[in-house]
Amino acid sequence: MADTREFKAEPPEGIDPLGASSEGASLYELIREDIIEGRLAANERLVVTDLARRHGTSTNPVREALQLLRGEGFVTFLPNRGARVRPIDQDFVRDIYEIGVLIEPALTRWFVSMATDEDIAELERLQGLIEENNFADTFRHSELDTAFHTVMYQRHYNRHAAELWWKHREVLRAVSRRFNFTLARRAAIIREHRELIAHVKAGNADEAAELIARHVEGSGRHVLEHMRARNAARAG
CATH class of the missing domain: 1.20.120.530 (GntR ligand-binding domain-like)
Structure with a gap:
């Protein structure tokens, strides 16, 4: 039986939708999925060191991923309060x-x-x-x-x-x-x-x-x- 998921849409040529390192892009997708599925709750604080530990990586790719998520509106940054999950409402x-x-x-x-x-x-x-x-x-x-x-x-x-x-x-x-x-x-x-x-x-x-x-x-x-x-x- 053919794999029905073999087709993969690609962004328009010349467009790098993330502009991130491979590790940062991978973390972006994982954290975004956790937000969408509710595993990271609305308004939950996103601590860089905790996320790095959870995903077995250093803090730099996590920071990169959070900035990407901020750009798409999934994450907000508040002065002196750090990053939080934006409600997907x-x-x-x-x-x-x-x-x-x-x-x-x-x-x-x-x-x-x-x-x-x-x-x-x-x-x-x-x-x-x-x-x-x-x-x-x-x-x-x-x-x-x-x-x-x-x-x-x-x-x-x-x-x-x-x-x-x-x-x-x-x-x-x-x-x-x-x-x-x-x-x-x-x-x-x-x-x-x-x-x-x-x-x-x-x-x-x-x-x-x-x-x-x-x-x-x-x-x-x-x-x-x-x-x-x-x-x-x-x-x-």
Whole structure:
């Protein structure tokens, strides 16, 4: 049986999303996962020496990892109080996806004006794999979906915008892993991807930009709805 997780989405060429040492990047991923999964609680103090001991490393990579997490909003630094875990709440998710709603339409509009036959063929290939997987493996879906959108943004001349898109998408993607796709959201993703490809083929830049804004907002709202439902269940 083929490994359904063999596909790995990569950031746009020339973009180093972390800019960190390999050890710092590895610790960043481990600590971020602990925050998202709640193993490090909201507002918990992050002591560099404790984290170094826990992960069997020196303090420098831990400091590096915490600065990366600070840049993504997972960690806050307060004067004389050190680093603490930022609550992964609805405000956090809203702030992340709203940035995507603002910048992705501009990136998409540019892509439509520059898209080649090869770009369209790659979008169709990835969409075929997404539909073939049909959300059976959510990890694989996430990788394929990210690759689909990367096709559109990977050559954009504004590398700062492309890097900002990648970083915020990775944050939202990490948070959304805790929740399953509803049937309605699954149908919307497939439908909107197909419509987007059709707009790219037709050269409809404005229509594609409007669609991508709805698409990104729909993803963000889907996560928020899951968070509200979870909080209501806990309160009840």
